[in-house]
Amino acid sequence: MSEELEGKHGVQSLEVGMGILKAMVFGKRSMMLKDIAAAADMPPSKAHRYLVSLIRSGLVEQDPLTSRYNLGPFALNIGLVAIDRLDRIRLGLTAISELRDAVNETTALAVWGDNGPVIVRWERPRRPITVNVVTGTTLGLLSSAVGRVFGAWLPPAQIKSILRRELDTRKNLPPGVETQEDAEALLAEVRNQGIAVISGNYMFRGVEAVAAPVFNFKNELTMSIVLVGVEGSIDMSAESPVIARLKDAAHSLSQRLGSTREAPGPC
Incomplete structure (x- = not known):
């Protein structure tokens, strides 16, 4: 695949990950895995794999006591920088x-x-x-x-x-x-x-x-x-x-x- 064609198609896995983040943003609260999966319209097993990577990147964090997921510290930093530049x-x-x-x-x-x-x-x-x-x-x-x-x-x-x-x-x-x-x-x-x-x-x-x-x-x-x-x-x-x-x-x-x-x- 040429670089030009690849650029037009984008990176599908990244778009899927962004879909999970959007589901969490519009959820307006910490969420269970099944709720995130339902909001992102994907199987829980698939959502879990993406959540593991998002946690590693700091975009998502999981409460060990409730097992609920929420936006992580890096997501907060992105938001604050965006607001500052707006x-x-x-x-x-x-x-x-x-x-x-x-x-x-x-x-x-x-x-x-x-x-x-x-x-x-x-x-x-x-x-x-x-x-x-x-x-x-x-x-x-x-x-x-x-x-x-x-x-x-x-x-x-x-x-x-x-x-x-x-x-x-x-x-x-x-x-x-x-x-x-x-x-x-x-x-x-x-x-x-x-x-x-x-x-x-x-x-x-x-x-x-x-x-x-x-x-x-x-x-x-x-x-x-x-x-x-x-x-x-x-x-x-x-x-x-x-x-x-x-x-x-x-x-x-x-x-x-x-x-x-x-x-x-x-x-």
């Missing part, structure tokens, strides 16, 4: 650029700042009339789609002071939100829907937006992707292909950052 903002910028090209709407990326969610970059669509988003803008927690995403998935203690301030000053509060209980119900609905949608009654007249959460390897909220448009320009229905694209983009970015959360369902 530039979440760079990946996020690529994601909003690709989403803008797919849906031809203004897209933006937001992260959590000292005083709330902050826009770090936006991409202009190819439309004669667009909505501009100012980089560095701090958005309201309850009055913006991005803010509602952070309010819905960040720990309550992290948003407590900002939420209290917005309720006390009553600036740009959404219709029907008067109390802490009202705000919590609004954010619970965002979690239930998997996205935050504002169409009409937005903080800026004639503008609508829909935002989705992006999670990291700890399955914690790390960023938000948002679509912003002139009111009536974005299909906000449950079957909207534009919102489906947004959800897919946010989920794909979450996976790239190591999240194991399931893909969101339809609205």
